[in-house]
Amino acid sequence: MLLKDFKYKGIVIALSIIVSWGGSLIFLLHYKITFTDPLIYIFVLWQMHLYTGIFITAHDSIHGVVAPHNPKLNYWIGFFSATLFAFNNYKKLSVKHHLHHKHVVSKEDPDYYEGNFLKWWLKFAIEYVTIWQILLMAVTYNILKLYFPMENLILFWEIPAILSTLQLFYFGTYLPHRGEHAQEDVHKARSQKLNHFVAFFSCYFFGYHHEHHAFPYLPWWQLAEAREREEHRIQ
Structure with a gap:
């Protein structure tokens, strides 16, 4: 059986990201920090990348594509992933994200704002961050610091989450939806140039965001193929 035809591929990929994030975090919370060590900064970026994968997993669960044959499992993977990402409320994310797809680039779109990057990002953060998240993060931090060094928690648990939020907003919201869009483009979303590594x-x-809005039933790992098809269609 080809891997792309494997029925449970979405579940395997989701769990691989979650396990990688958790295993990496456990290792890094024990890592001896020396700021002259270049690996420190690579690890921060690596953990940011895995954090982004955690959120993307929650996002794909919202679209029902992590475990399409098992809605209950799909929900719990999404709920768990959203919780790992700074205690995000999965139900709130789901409602607002579906509104984003339904009313993209309009006043009813919770992800859209007619303003510069900073104002848009602040509006985006206010839209999603709750006082309960902040309290839960604070409580968790104070519990974890009883067992792990404060520097490790800040470097590998807190900073990557903040950087990941910026990454998700910049590449997944700001770049695709800013500015003017062609009137015939009902999705009001653009895609970055075809480069799968980037x-x-x-x-x-x-970053292949037009394809996501055109085919919201595709998981993240199928967007590259969709982008290739669109590129060939245009040519």
Whole structure:
């Protein structure tokens, strides 16, 4: 059986990201920090990349494509992933994300704002971050620091989450939806240039954003193929 035809591929990929994030975090929370060590900065970026994968997994669960044959498992993987990403409320994310797809680039779109990058990002953060998230993160941090060094928690648990939020917003919301869009483009979303290496490491192929809006039933790992088909169609 080809891997692409494997029925449970979405589940395997989702769990691989979650396990990789968790295993990497456990290792890094024990890692001896020396700021002259160049690996420290590579590890921060690596953990940011895995954090982004955690959120993308929650996002794909919202679209029902992590475990399409098992809606209950799909929900719980999404719920768990959203919780790992700074205690995000999965139900709230789901409602707002479906509104984004339904009312893209309009006043009813919770992800859209007619303003510069900073104002848009602040509006985006206010739209999604809740006081409960902040409290839960604070409580978790104070519990974890009883067992792990504060520097490790900040470097490998907190900073990557913040950087990942910026990464997700910049590549998955701001670049695709900013500015004017062709009137005939009902999706009001543009895609970055065809480069799978850049697209994967920038935001798990979500820079191919027009394809995501055109085919929301595709998981992140099928967006590259969809982008190739669109490129060939245009040519």
